[in-house]
Amino acid sequence: MTNKEIMRFATRKFDFVNTIGMKFRLIPTGPFMMGSENGQTDERPVHKVTITKTFYIGIYPVTQAEYEAIMGTNSSEFRGNIIPVGLVTWYEAKEFCRRLSEKEGRTYRLPTEAEWEYACRAGTTTEYYWGDSIDGRYAWYNDNSARQIHPVGQKLPNAWGLYDMLGNVYEWCEDWYDRDYYSRSPRTDPAGPSWGLFRVLRGGSWSTYADYIRGGSRLSNDPSERYFNVGFRVVVDELCHL
Numbered sequence: 001m002t003n004k005e006i007m008r009f010a011t012r013k014f015d016f017v018n019t020i021g022m023k024f025r026l027i028p029t030g031p032f033m034m035g036s037e038n039g040q041t042d043e044r045p046v047h048k049v050t051i052t053k054t055f056y057i058g059i060y061p062v063t064q065a066e067y068e069a070i071m072g073t074n075s076s077e078f079r080g081n082i083i084p085v086g087l088v089t090w091y092e093a094k095e096f097c098r099r100l101s102e103k104e105g106r107t108y109r110l111p112t113e114a115e116w117e118y119a120c121r122a123g124t125t126t127e128y129y130w131g132d133s134i135d136g137r138y139a140w141y142n143d144n145s146a147r148q149i150h151p152v153g154q155k156l157p158n159a160w161g162l163y164d165m166l167g168n169v170y171e172w173c174e175d176w177y178d179r180d181y182y183s184r185s186p187r188t189d190p191a192g193p194s195w196g197l198f199r200v201l202r203g204g205s206w207s208t209y210a211d212y213i214r215g216g217s218r219l220s221n222d223p224s225e226r227y228f229n230v231g232f233r234v235v236v237d238e239l240c241h242l
Helices: 003-011 064-071 090-104 113-121
Strands: 023-027 030-034 047-051 055-058 107-109 170-176 199-202 218-221 230-232 235-237
Parallel strands (some): 170 230
Antiparallel strands (some): 030 047, 199 218
């Protein structure tokens, strides 16, 4: 997509709101350059990936109010209805998706790592979705967060209207993690390795340094472990009837 097409797409009203008030954005198909030459070795090689299916992704990370509405619990360290849920394992994020799918009659899931980076970049090729230098107007990170998480949507969004894709909380992705995966990744709709020990985390958090909230930065953790600065964002499939 050209820059003009990206901006035109971003201004169209494709938002979808579900029964518990979660807001979603329709993400178009298209190619992008995944990875970075300026980060860790697991971000290389930079390679072209094409996303062939549109999908809806949450405008914000899942909030504590949304999580409690489906799961009935909330173990977050910093409390607040519109603060992202934290201390959530990968398995708990998956269970949230399962229960929400059952309630809504649609398929909710975690984004693949490729879908996450594609949505985060929103047509850009820079280190961050606003440029190549850190800009505190767009993200909460170590130097501007006062060492705590913040309510969603307080910083500027990316070109596709997504907030907090970088900073505030790390976000679980569906994929198993492999530091060398990019060297053999499929170029169309990659879904990650078939197995592994750890799951992918993306986006950085309020407690991480600026270099770790870049769009290409990758992290992994045990899916059964919970961390104070880790939450998640969900994707919706099967919305062609809306």
